Amino acid sequence: MIHIQEPKSPWEVVHMDWVTALPPSGDKSYNACLVIVDRYxxxxxxxxxxxxxxxMDTDLLLWSRVISHTGLFKNIISDRDPKFTSALWTNLHRLFGTKLSFSTAYHPQTDGLxxxxxxxxxxxxxxxxAYGLECKE
Incomplete structure (x- = not known):
């Protein structure tokens, strides 16, 4: 199990995961959601x-919609999704100085947030x- 030091300020440490298999919604037919939670x-x-x-799509989305407002993260905690373990993702975040921490397959509570x-x-x-509403961007 990994030990995560408690952050001293917002957006130092974040947890990330995916929600997939959602019904297509909005003008761009989104069918998934990237969930990011600030640990602090x-x-x-x-x-x-x-x-x-x-x-690459995930990094561009993360940069344009989150990091540009919050600043760089010190640590990202996630599962071992191929997007989070790809060479592009790991090398890019190494350049940013962001530590990547992964939960183990049989210990998902590491990424409990x-x-x-x-x-x-x-x-x-x-x-x-249930109310027949549709998500908009």
Whole structure:
């Protein structure tokens, strides 16, 4: 199990994970969501995307919609999704000085903040869809 030092300020340490297999929604038919949770404040960010987005797409989305506002992260905690373990992702974040920490296959609670936020998001989406509403960007 990895030991994560508690952050001293917001957006130093974030948890990331994906929600996939969502019904297509919006003008761009988004069918996935990148969930980012700040470990310090527990603030979530939900970024609509596509389940077949590449590591490059993910980095561009992360940079344009999050890092440009929060600054660079010191540590990203995630599962071992191929996007998060790709050479592009690991090399780019090494250049940024961001430490990448991965949860193990049989110990997903390491990334518990993102996992709990995903449960909440899925509940909200189910309620939203129950009323026949559609997500907009």
């Amino acid at each position: 404040s527990k603030t979530p960010i939900f970024l609509p995307c596509h389940k077949d987005d590449t590591a 993102a996992e709990r936020m995903i449960q909440t998001l899925e509940y909200m989406i189910r309620r939203f869809c």
